[in-house]
Amino acid sequence: MARRNQRIEIRESLEVLSRALAADLADQIAESVAAREICSLALSGGNTPQTLHRILAGEFREQIPWDKIHFFWGDERYVPLDDEQSNFLMAKKTLFRFLEIDDSQIHPVPTQLKTSADAARRYEEEIRKFFGESGPTLDIVLLGLGGDGHTASLFPGNPVLKEQSRLVAPVCHSPKPPPDRITFTYPLINRTRRIHFLVSGAGKAEAVRRCLENEPDIKQTPAAGIAPRSGELVWWLDDEAAKYLLV
Ligand code: 6PG
Numbered sequence: 522m523a524r525r526n527q528r529i530e531i532r533e534s535l536e537v538l539s540r541a542l543a544a545d546l547a548d549q550i551a552e553s554v555a556a557r558e559i560c561s562l563a564l565s566g567g568n569t570p571q572t573l574h575r576i577l578a579g580e581f582r583e584q585i586p587w588d589k590i591h592f593f594w595g596d597e598r599y600v601p602l603d604d605e606q607s608n609f610l611m612a613k614k615t616l617f618r619f620l621e622i623d624d625s626q627i628h629p630v631p632t633q634l635k636t637s638a639d640a641a642r643r644y645e646e647e648i649r650k651f652f653g654e655s656g657p658t659l660d661i662v663l664l665g666l667g668g669d670g671h672t673a674s675l676f677p678g679n680p681v682l683k684e685q686s687r688l689v690a691p692v693c694h695s696p697k698p699p700p701d702r703i704t705f706t707y708p709l710i711n712r713t714r715r716i717h718f719l720v721s722g723a724g725k726a727e728a729v730r731r732c733l734e735n736e737p738d739i740k741q742t743p744a745a746g747i748a749p750r751s752g753e754l755v756w757w758l759d760d761e762a763a764k765y766l767l768v
Contacts, residue, residue, distance in 0.1 A: 590626060595662055
């Protein structure tokens with residue numbers, strides 16, 4: 522089902538898919554820097570993006586102006602930044618450690634604060650301050666997809682799905698451990714210039730199908746609520762994740 526401003530890219534493997542996404546990101550980063558001197562990019566967590574990180578820091582290292590990119594996270598676990606479950610630590614190990622990126626360009630979620638609500642509030646303040654008068658519009662948001670249809674830390678049936686004013690919110694009782702998280706909300710994600718879902722494996726195929734069907738049930742499949750207001754949405758799928766789409 523072709524939606525406005527939506528593109529579907531299918532490749533045979535996560536490796537080939539990640540390389541194609543890396544090339545698209547390199548082009549988009551160059552466009553953002555040419556237009557606005559910097560590029561704002563939100564990373565996602567979990568396992569899938571690690572192949573992409575390796576490729577970006579490897580064969581794409583020289584093609585990307587790393588000193589012009591500001592890194593955020595679309596969601597983060599409410600754990601210390603040196604905890605093995607931290608999305609920040611995953612990015613540090615799989616991407617940043619291979620690159621010379623100044624700390625001023627890296628904007629981790631302040632999970633050292635007393636509560637996840639405090640961390641979400643402070644992160645929203647930081648994002649609003651960073652973008653200033655132009656409004657919180659990121660150039661790029663990378664998203665993963667859970668088999669249950671979640672994305673970032675927007676989980677089925679969670680009250681955060683109804684959030685229409687806050688840009689960042691705490692999430693408690695996440696079905697995917699750890700339970701306490703901080704997440705971008707739909708209002709922030711859907712302002713983005715280009716949103717990329719990177720999805721691999723047969724375990725995600727049903728969730729992909731539900732996201733791309735006509736009139737999806739967003740409460741049950743939160744990733745279907747990702748719909749950029751004026752930007753573009755790109756689905757990067759390997760053959761297994763796309764198996765219900767290959768007709
Ligand atoms: C997180 C992620 C989450 C992830 C999906 C897919 O913090 O866990 O942001 O939304 O992207 O659960 O995870 P995998 O890539 O590990 O399958």
